[in-house]
Amino acid sequence: MSLTPEQRAELEAQLKKARAALFKLETGAMTASITYEGESVTYRATSIGALRNFVRELEAKLGLRKSARARSRGVIF
Numbered sequence: 001m002s003l004t005p006e007q008r009a010e011l012e013a014q015l016k017k018a019r020a021a022l023f024k025l026e027t028g029a030m031t032a033s034i035t036y037e038g039e040s041v042t043y044r045a046t047s048i049g050a051l052r053n054f055v056r057e058l059e060a061k062l063g064l065r066k067s068a069r070a071r072s073r074g075v076i077f
Helices: 003-027 045-061
Strands: 029-034 039-044
Touching: 003 039, 003 045, 029 045, 039 045
Parallel strands: none
Antiparallel strands: 029 039
16 A cells, blocks of 8 residues: 555654554553544543554554554463
8 A cells, every 4th residue: 555645644643643642641641632534532541452553553554564463472481
């Protein structure tokens, strides 16, 4: 999927907002809001996983990661 410069700029702006919201939640804020595509979404500390998934999806769309899926972690004994 090839992105136009405008699409890439929009996705980068969304990613910047999503990362800022994630940082806010990870540092103790109770809520963080993001507005994209004309809609506003409020994330709470309990929905931090959903926000991490959104960040991964944006990174995958921008080609910053190979997949939107989180890496699995092996078990160490």
